[in-house]
Amino acid sequence: MATGEQRIESFGHVSRTVGTVFRYLLLAATLFGIVALTILLIYVANDAIQPLTADPGWHLTFFLTLVSPTLLVGGYLLRTDPASFRFGASVVGMLAVSTMFAGGAAMIFVDIVPPVVWFSYVLALALALVGVVGIERLDRQVPFLARFAAAGAVVLLAFGVVPDFVQSLPVYPTDGVMLTLALGGPMALVVGRYAAAEAGRRGSALAVLVGVVAVGTGAVLGPLLEIGAVPATVLLSIAVVPTAGYAVGAVRRRSARRSGLALTGTILGGALVGALTVDALGFAGPQSWVDWGFLTNAHSGTAANAGLYPAIGGSILLMVTVAVLSFPLGVGAAVYLEEYAPDNRFTRFIDVNISNLAGVPSVVYGLLGLGVFVTYLGQPTGTVLIGGATLALLILPIVIISAREALRSVPDSMRQASYGMGATRWQTIKNVVLPRAFPGILTGTILALGRAIGETAPLIMIGAPNVLFSLPTELSSKVSAMPLQVYAWASLFASEPFYQAAVPAGVVVLLIVLLSMNSVAIVLRNKYQNQQ
């Protein structure tokens, strides 16, 4: 068989020394950045929360009730059923993040927008929607412009008359009832819509009913538990009902994931039992600077009494303004450039300049805002409106770029299919391109908002006050923001307790808000990628 087979001793070796060195250099570079960031964050968090000042008994109690059961249950689930583990963890995460958003929303309803105003506008919106849908269904033969004009008239009428009428009523329902209807109701509808896909029409109606009843219960129980009707309803509508709806829906769809709820239960139950035990045994917790007082007080001359409340409210208002201004402008520009604009020198020139504008330092945008809004248009300095407008300009290029990216990721075969059916360009964009690109557009916008929330320089340039003692209540009131307040503590009030404790505490709050916003963007993106 093997006649004449030649034998060789070995195949030799090829040197990999350079490659190995390169690989470990890259690893070192990666680790350096991550380790440095981690140390920095731990350092700041330690200053802000000061965990070592707590009684050893406090640590022991929480270790026994919260940490070790969580590790046990989590470890067991992770080994036996990772999908359930992820589900349980995501329920906890969703509850935490949505509770934080509920806190922000409660702040708005307590101090800025009275529930009756909100209620009247939601009512107007509902009536306008009913009117517009009614006109659409009425008759397809009526020319488009007439229907469009009628719809516009209905919307204007609803918003022109209803809010004023409701607010002028001599008697209106309690805040709890109004928020239950106007905030809990829409939230329950969203949950019901989610349930409709999972459990059909009856399940959907049941979900809406349960949601509204739950929020209504909160409106009744809130005052009794000394939380107040408004925060209780907001918390239930924004955090508890959606999370519960998600959990129930996911368990119904894949009942195997039910065991993941054990993790959720362990964490929530452990925290509750731990808190009760610590309270009963009289162990003192850490003397954290990030506490209820810090979140609800305004600035004070003494660091111990200083708080972030007006700055948090200001940041929320700025975010809302920025989102309202930059989203339609940015998405509109992106849709035009991506779907309509011809490929010529002019559009390429715009392309390059948008990319450049995304890299322009924020202080330059501050100067632009000062020049245009204050000097040229004669607006008062430092208001919510011009702060929001300046920050909107700052993130506009980022919104445009990310929205274009999302539009570009819609497969061309979808557009072809739509055109092949005889759709016009507008019908294709409205029915196929935008729905498909929307999650990506939303993700990009949220990440861009994350950049705006951390900006200090433009706000200083437009003359926002460093220190504000009450929440801004209108678009024309002066606004402060979290990073600006932190900056003021670090520079103007540079006494030791301020920059050793209040500044880290402010940074931690800012980072938590930022991370929770980004987590929403990441969840959206993952969901989007799974769909493809």
Place this chain on the structure above:
Amino acid sequence: MTDSQEYAAGESTDDPTTDDMAIETDVSDSVASSGATMRANTVVRAENVDVWYNDDQALQDISLEIPENQVTAMIGPSGCGKSTFLRCINRMNDLIDAARVEGDLYLRGKNVYDDDVDPVALRRRVGMVFQSPNPFPKSIYDNVAYGLKIQNKEGDYDDIVEQSLKRAALWDEVKDQLDQSGLDLSGGQQQRLCIARAIAPDPEVILMDEPASALDPVATSQIEDLIAELAEEYTVVIVTHNMQQAARISNKTAVFLTGGELVEFDDTEKIFENPESQRVEDYITGKFG
């Protein structure tokens, strides 16, 4: 010009095509003429169509007639321009900036490249099914009803959706899950969904651009059966580079060869058993292409 007449459908040379052209026949005229010649009506008629992508010529002087309620197959090697020709019929080439079309292409006697033709209105009369299944990321129902909605058609959408899915041989598989996303279906089901979507607005012609090339043999044979049934009601033009497929399902076959020329167009049997051109015979017997 003389070449093209030689290659173009032999039957059409002695037709009074020039007269048809002059009076721009509508449907009733062609019915009358078909009675006389005992042949199906012509639905699509191409005359000397050239297509250019920038400076590259993709189609050279194509002339052919596509008969009503029959399956017309276009075969040929990759890059021979058969898909380009298909996209000329509903002016999908308009969407490509670089493409330029010259010559005349008539749908029911109306030149689709006339200045007064709205390509969107044209595409509403011509359904199209693409190479890879491309349902919209919407529910099955909304996919089928898409054409009805955008064209603002009258009628009972539930009923039309059901009929379209039945004609696409998909109804029994999806009737309980019309609310589910069209993307959750298998590849073959997705392609039948695309066919249901194309026929729902009741077009006059259905163009299929290699509709089975991304599918497995079972799904392919389902699609082929479906095409044969569709030909009872619709005029089907199908591009394929699977010659057996063309032989199985088509009544007429057009052979395009490299360089974008139409080498031969005739009844499918004739093309496969006794082609006029040596090049076509070489291609069909596998000596070339």
